[in-house]
Amino acid sequence: MQGHTTRAGDFTTNGQIVRLSGAAVLVGAACAVIAIALLKAIYLVTNIAFFHRLSFQYVTPTDNHLGVFTLLPPIIGALAIGFIARFGSEKIRGHGIPEAIEAMLVNGSKVQPKVAFWKPISAAISIGSGGPFGAEGPIIMTGGSFGSLLGQWLHTSSIERRILLVAGAAGGMSATFSAPVSAVLFAVELLVFEFKPRSLVPIALASSVADVIRIAWIGPGPIFPVPSLHTIPYIGYGASVGLGFVGSLAAIVLTRSIYGMEDLFRKLPVHWMWWPALGAMAIGLGGIVSPRALGVGYDTIAAVLNTQLSLHTVLILLVVKALIWVIALGSGTSGGILAPILLIGGCLGEALGVVMHAPHPGLWALLGMSAVFSGVTRTPFTSVIFPIELTHDFGALLPLLITSCIATGTSAFVLRRSILTERIARRGLHLTREYSVDPLEMHLVREIVSRSDVKVSVQAPVRHVAKLILESQTEMPTWIELVDTSNHFVGAMQSTAILHSAKRDPSRTIGACMGRVVEMAADLPVKRVLDFMIQEDLEWVRINDEQQPIGFVSVQQLLKLRERYLQEEQHRQRTFSLPWWQPTIGDGSTVQDA
The missing domain is CATH 1.10.3080.10 (Clc chloride channel)
Known part of the structure; x- marks a missing residue:
């Protein structure tokens, strides 16, 4: 789609x-x-x-x-x-x-x-x-x-x-x-x-x-x-x-x-x-x-x-x-x-x-x-x-x-x-008078597109993938990438969603459990992609560049950009200092010593 x-x-x-x-x-x-x-x-x-x-x-x-x-x-x-x-x-x-x-x-x-x-x-x-x-x-x-x-x-x-x-x-x-x-x-x-x-x-x-x-x-x-x-x-x-x-x-x-x-x-x-x-x-x-x-x-x-x-x-x-x-x-x-x-x-x-x-x-x-x-x-x-x-x-x-x-x-x-x-x-209402450009409007979705290290064939039974997740000795990623028989990217599913699907119908393939696949262009602003995902109640969308899939983005990834801008707003640091003056931190040491 x-x-x-x-x-x-x-x-x-x-x-x-x-x-x-x-x-x-x-x-x-x-x-x-x-x-x-x-x-x-x-x-x-x-x-x-x-x-x-x-x-x-x-x-x-x-x-x-x-x-x-x-x-x-x-x-x-x-x-x-x-x-x-x-x-x-x-x-x-x-x-x-x-x-x-x-x-x-x-x-x-x-x-x-x-x-x-x-x-x-x-x-x-x-x-x-x-x-x-x-x-x-x-x-x-x-x-x-x-x-x-x-x-x-x-x-x-x-x-x-x-x-x-x-x-x-x-x-x-x-x-x-x-x-x-x-x-x-x-x-x-x-x-x-x-x-x-x-x-x-x-x-x-x-x-x-x-x-x-x-x-x-x-x-x-x-x-x-x-x-x-x-x-x-x-x-x-x-x-x-x-x-x-x-x-x-x-x-x-x-x-x-x-x-x-x-x-x-x-x-x-x-x-x-x-x-x-x-x-x-x-x-x-x-x-x-x-x-x-x-x-x-x-x-x-x-x-x-x-x-x-x-x-x-x-x-x-x-x-x-x-x-x-x-x-x-x-x-x-x-x-x-x-x-x-x-x-x-x-x-x-x-x-x-x-x-x-x-x-x-x-x-x-x-x-x-x-x-x-x-x-x-x-x-x-x-x-x-x-x-x-x-x-x-x-x-x-x-x-x-x-x-x-x-x-x-x-x-x-x-x-x-x-x-x-x-x-x-x-009267119990709130409004803000501050205007600012939404940070999500300032980035294209291609900048945050991701791929998962764990790849699974869409033909694999969902119970086998769920067993893989449960028996893994290492922490499994939040998202698992689904590929076709030619190892081309098809879509993605959350690990928790795979486990739930395995409980409901363990005989189905993981591709059948994935649901609809929505494609969006890589040169769209992040804000526009997020708005579309909210309207359509989507957890993730596939990102295409010149009609070729290059990865996917999830709602959590999109909101991570806001966290980045919060850090830029609140984190303060000195990026250079004068050679003849070093401000102290509080314990007597200088910023350079710290």
Whole structure:
């Protein structure tokens, strides 16, 4: 029987990529419409809640004149969200990204239609009534839901639905921020769990199409324009290092605070549908102290980056925004996390820049945004490109790279989980964020093909071979090779299998007991051979080179490669030393003496 014969290559790509790319273009176009519609819905709710007028024009709660009555819109909005979550769909709770990940891990990337319906409505109410959230999380979830629903309508596998779901998420982020490259990086670093052309190309197409439609509808240009820095002073590189550590510490505090707050809400003797209203009381109080802390805050982020706010205002905004965001998100309401992270990080960076009398506090604000974003999400490449696409300040590329890497490394070293994955872990699920090439993909099966020293004719009675094994004075090999009358290799059997066969039917020949023989090409990757053997429930396969059998491989042999890579990971040694310095081992002897 001939096994899988697809040749090895750099990537595993087939016609699947064409089908997914075509579907992703539709997803990207839909996401652009969804993003713009949701933003307009947020503006409508904001106009109604804070200015008592029907309008889709952009407005923020910052300029409201409600005074102490600023308490009311967040509470009323939170009550509506509680009812929607209780009687519509509980999946609307949270900021959307963990829910998208959970759908991929548990539900085969299937999102329920009611989630796609209720999530944008609840987000518009939450953010429009003053919730300190961004629109991107709900848009990402809604776009991902559309991609999932399209995948469910089409004839797709679970992996293909996941790709379309993530394409929708990238399209939503791209259409919100006009950041198509960052959206693709964010999808690859966090959501899609692989780096392959079959997923990268559709996701990139969806993100590009979404941004093209956004530009045609809203216009080109960065969402937060700032003066571009052509030269960075040396203090800017020092600031990038310091802000990397400070921003990561802020991210750690925010992460622990959010889930600590969530634990506190769980202890309350009231149903969870009332928790958002309780959290909204803090939002209203915070809005009285600092109105800029309410809502999406895109105008405030632009003001921080352009150093248009006083240090006093920035410090109050930093504290209030962080507090009400932690409380509101811990209460389980609906809203995104990216915009609040950008604002908190920007305020932190600008405050430090002003205190340090930095020549460009706006650069410090940009680095602070990157540091906190990277520390919270652990997406280092996104955290470099995202601020650049938001501002078009390409001169800040190198400082952003330094800041982002330090923040990611510090956060990953201190915290096992991020804001985005801790919720998944609390639901009893596990995922890893590390990408690496499977060692089994890096070797051809010809490298581990084996032959046995013990050869037996396929015509030999199985009882005779079993007797040979039992009476052998030396240890018999695990596998025994079977040959034909011309001494040509035919197949192999385990010694234990031969003994079992002899007990069942001692009169049969060993060739009859061998079972089916599956042949595979010698130039196949080990990973592909192992996958085929698992699917077909095979203990071994015969390996052919140019149609001639050269030996066999077993599952145990294939897994031995993993053991080799574990040793390479863990075994440490010094391969050369300096002639004038010999490090000691512990008993006083040198490495060379040992």
